[in-house]
Amino acid sequence: MISNQWYAILPSRAVKKHQxxxxxxxxxxxxxxxxxxxxxxxxxDQCTHRGAALSHGKMKGDCLSCPFHGLEFDRSGRCVFIPANGKGATDDLSRYNVRSFPVRESNGIIYLWFGDPDKMTDELPFFEDDVNDSDACSEIEDHWHAHYSRCIENQLDVVHLPFVHHNTIGRGNKTLVNGPKVVFVPGGIVTSANNEVDLGQQPKPASECVIKPTYLKFLFPNIWMNHISDTIKVMIYFAPVDDQNTILYIRFYCRATGFKPLNALIAWLGKFGNRIIERQDKRVVITQKPKPSAYRSAENLLSGDGPVIQYRRIRDELKNR
Structure with a gap:
């Protein structure tokens, strides 16, 4: 994992009051x-007293109460009450504090700061210039038995389109890969597919390619967007579970019409298309070995892997910073 980053980890709707x-x-x-x-x-999720899972407890006012002995913790992890010591106790409870992580919410996403609290930044990674309140949005999730780096690379990979998605978004047998061009933006990269049917011509180098109106944008550490058009976009945030598992939260944004209920219907239908396409990817990505990718590896990469190479390079720099 890259330290000192805001990771999108969970939809806001997943955490309700009193739960x-x-x-x-x-x-x-x-x-x-x-x-x-x-x-x-x-x-x-472990009480500092006797190691019970705090998630099995209950809410008492503003605090989480341990299911085993009732110790209460506020949202900063500070232990504020130990029932066995009584309400009149004056003991220092700080040694019972549980480790907490800074979290923030924006755009219906919960972000977790993974790293040194003293290095915490104010800006949360998101595509603020690409979506707004006029967009209708649907969201699905799926669990992949794959490292989050592999899942992200798959969404930057233009070489796989005519093979993995031969009957969906990769139709047309455009197996020859021009470029692709990669542009660096604050916090990430932009690229687009520029594939052609192979008629024996030489692929164009990245320097002769352009970023097309349909393009991909990735922001570190774990959010990606496919700009299908000015009015249709697909976004994914890749929530790292551990070194072998990732949960993909896939959103379909639509403002194709001036009538929001119709946009909502299109977004609702779009999630089914997202499901078909991501399952095509999943079938292959979960087979990749080793589970995490690496900038220096035994893989023999192609020139068409340019976006993947740049992702790995930046990720490697961030990890070693």
Whole structure:
């Protein structure tokens, strides 16, 4: 994992008031909950007293209460009450504090800061210039037995289109890959497919290619968008579970008409198309070995793998920073 990054980990709708949600993210067992003001807390899912799972507990006011002995923790992980010591106790409870992670919400997504709190930034990665409140949106999720780096690379891979998606988005047998061109943007990269039917011509180098109106944009550490048109977009955030598993949250955005209920219908139908296409990818990506990708590896990459190479290079730099 890349440290000192805001990771999109879960839809906001997954954490409701008066409930505690247990998830595994970034190799950590976590418990997420909301206080009465609706603010999300995220703590390690293990009580510091006797090791019970806090996610099996319940909410008491603004605090999460352990199911075993009732210790109460606020959204920062601070232990505020130990019932066995009584309400009049004056003991220092700090040694019972549970580890917490900073979390924030934006655009219906819960983000977790993974790294040094002193290096925490204010900006959450998102495509603010690409979607807005006028878009209708649908969302599906799927669990892949694959490292999140492999899942991301698949969405930057233009070489696989006519093979994995031969009967969907890769129709036309355009197996020859021109470029592709890669443009660097703050926090990520932009690229687009520029494939052709192979008639014996030489592929064009990236320098002779352009970013097409239908293009892909990726922002570190784990969000991606396919700009299908000005009014139709598909976004994925790849929530790392551990070193071998990832949950993909796939959104379909639509503002193709001036009538939002019709846009909502199109977005609802779009999620079924997303399901078909991502399942085509999943069937292959889960077979890749080793599970995580690496900038320096035994793989023999092609010039058409340019976006994947640049993703690996930047990821490697961020990991080693």
């Amino acid at each position: 505690i949600v247990s998830v595994k993210r970034l190799n950590q067992e976590l418990a997420l909950f909301r206080n009465r003001a609706g603010e999300v807390g995220c703590v390690v």
